[in-house]
């Protein structure tokens with residue numbers, strides 16, 4: 092069996108940057124709190140915990156006093172910064188610059204009085220951060236069916252969580268335009284009575300992977316997709332891989348591999364999410380080669 096690791100998979104640069112910032116801090120002080128899991132990958136978290144990283148929840152901010160707190164790549168709402176300041180907690184801000192930029196753009200539209208729509212998952216940390224920049228007024232939608240939550244008589248802007256899929260984003264945009272046109276009985280987008288903008292803020296680090304992942308999945312008899320079960324990006328990419336290759340299996344670590352998955356296979360591809368470390372995929376490759 093020939094086993095390949097997808098060279099376009101693994102940590103995106105935003106996650107590499109966050110982990111680098113955490114490791115630098117840990118090298119200096121051997122103690123750092125991460126507000127929420129630093130990445131959605133338990134194996135990588137374990138590696139960082141061995142260096143002194145501890146994961147905490149927002150409620151823990153009220154009691155900790157003796158260490159710095161890392162803001163992970165997903166970012167946080169303004170409320171978190173305000174509370175940390177009140178409590179005298181030093182924050183190490185490792186928000187991905189791509190996310191920071193989207194937060195700023197959302198804020199500008201919010202300040203101009205726009206209704207903010209975010210295509211994303213309402214419980215995802217990045218979305219909670221984005222919504223926080225609108226005093227929690229943004230409306231989160233995850234499908235075309237949820238457009239009805241919006242009041243299309245208002246000036247509206249549509250943004251996206253960085254790891255969502257582009258196809259659905261554009262379907263939502265098209266449907267909103269269609270409904271506004273129908274409601275106000277106008278012929279063209281330019282004639283629409285309300286101002287509507289669609290800002291496609293899906294991260295290039297994620298969307299560029301789709302096409303390559305499709306090719307890679309088709310080119311192997313069996314695909315092993317490695318990601319944390321909580322990874323939103325992992326779920327999206329796994330679904331893409333499986334749609335191209337039905338013999339695609341999702342695992343978090345090498346312990347979950349099953350010998351029967353590889354029966355009759357000549358080639359195996361290993362791919363992962365933006366939160367999957369390269370070293371873990373290489374380790375899994377070694378395990379499969381011995382199966």
Ligand code: SF4
Pocket residue numbers: 103104105106164165187188189190253254294295296297365
């Ligand atoms: S996927 Fe993009 S936005 Fe998200 S952390 Fe990575 S680089 Fe940043």
